[in-house]
Amino acid sequence: MTPRVADYVALLKRFDDAIAASDNVLGLLWGKIGYAGLLIATSLTNDTMADVLGDRRWQPLLGRIGAEIMRAARADAVTPIGVDGFDAEGFGRADNTKIAASCDAMADHYRHSAKTRSGIWRDLAVRKRKTEVPALLGPVIEAGRRRGVATPTVARLSQMITEMEGGRRGFSQENLAELSRA
Numbered sequence: 001m002t003p004r005v006a007d008y009v010a011l012l013k014r015f016d017d018a019i020a021a022s023d024n025v026l027g028l029l030w031g032k033i034g035y036a037g038l039l040i041a042t043s044l045t046n047d048t049m050a051d052v053l054g055d056r057r058w059q060p061l062l063g064r065i066g067a068e069i070m071r072a073a074r075a076d077a078v079t080p081i082g083v084d085g086f087d088a089e090g091f092g093r094a095d096n097t098k099i100a101a102s103c104d105a106m107a108d109h110y111r112h113s114a115k116t117r118s119g120i121w122r123d124l125a126v127r128k129r130k131t132e133v134p135a136l137l138g139p140v141i142e143a144g145r146r147r148g149v150a151t152p153t154v155a156r157l158s159q160m161i162t163e164m165e166g167g168r169r170g171f172s173q174e175n176l177a178e179l180s181r182a
Contacts, residue, residue, distance in 0.1 A: 001023055003020060004024070005021050005165075006021070006037050006128050008021075009021045010166060011092070014095070015156045022081065023061060024079060024081055024170075025163070027031075027076045027078055027079050027080050027081040027088075028081050028083060029068070030069070030073035030078050030080040030081075030082050030088070031080045031081045031082050031083040031086060031088045032072075033069055033087075033136060033137075033139075034066050034069040034070055034073075034084055034086055034091060035084060035086035035089060035092060035106075036136055036175070037065045037066060037069050037137065037140075037154060038053065038062050038086070038103070039118040039120065039138075040056065040118065040120050040133055040136070040157060040161065041058075041061065041116055041157055041176065041179070042091075042117070042121065043063055043117070043118050043120040043121040043124060043131075043161065044157075044160060044161075044164075044171065044172070044175035044176055044179065045171050045172060045175060045176060046121075046125070046171045047173065048110065048117060049106075049115075049117060049118055050107045050110040050111040050114040050116070051107075052106075052107045052112060053103045053107035053110065054103065054104060054107030054111075056100070057075075057181075058175075058176050059096075059099060059100050059103050059154065060096070060180070061153070061180045062099070062103055062104075063091065063096060063099040063175060064088070064153045065153050065154060065157060066091030066092075066099065066102075067091050067092065067094045067151075068140070068144070068150070068151040068153055068154045069140050069151075069172075070088055070091045070092035070150050070155060071092065071176060072140050072141075072144040072147070072149050072151055072154075073143070074092060075143065075144065075147035075148070075149045076143045076146075076147060079086075080092065081177075084103040084106070085102060085106045085109055086102060087099070087101070087102035089176045090102055091150075095180070097146075101169060120132075120133060120142060120161065124161075124165065124171075125157060125163050125171065129165075130165050131161060131165060133157075133158055133161040133162070134158060134162070137154055137158040138158070139174060140154055141154060141158065144148065147160075151181065152182060153182060156179055156182040157179060160178075168178070
């Protein structure tokens with residue numbers, strides 16, 4: 001943390017009081033990847049992000065996705081930081097109470113947002129193009145592989161999105177059910 005960073009934070013706080021600086025940039029990035037993992041899972045259906053995140057049926061699955069990502073981060077010597085309602089510690093510890101609270105908070109946020117579906121969903125459903133999922137989840141899977149941390153749910157999620165990109169899988173809640181069984 002330098003005086004220059006403090007000056008920038010002070011300037012940006014004029015526009016958004018939530019602005020903060022961190023000396024754990026990798027932790028923030030891993031936290032954002034954890035959050036993104038949940039939003040990627042919502043892209044398997046035509047349901048809104050709020051509907052999937054807030055649905056108790058899917059929260060154990062979302063918990064597994066977040067937990068795998070947080071364990072891969074820790075194994076890669078990174079302390080993940082929660083972002084935008086994503087409780088990195090709760091997911092990392094597989095604390096079902098904290099996971100449910102985190103999912104509910106994110107669902108509530110999206111219930112009041114103009115953005116009802118993820119960018120991944122828009123890439124698949126509207127733009128009909130490949131997504132950035134391999135670039136987001138590939139490093140998680142690789143970090144897990146390198147460090148001996150299993151990421152089967154994240155790997156299957158990435159594969160399912162690839163199948164959707166290729167037109168071999170449609171949008172359905174059954175995708176979430178299948179991923180839950182994986």
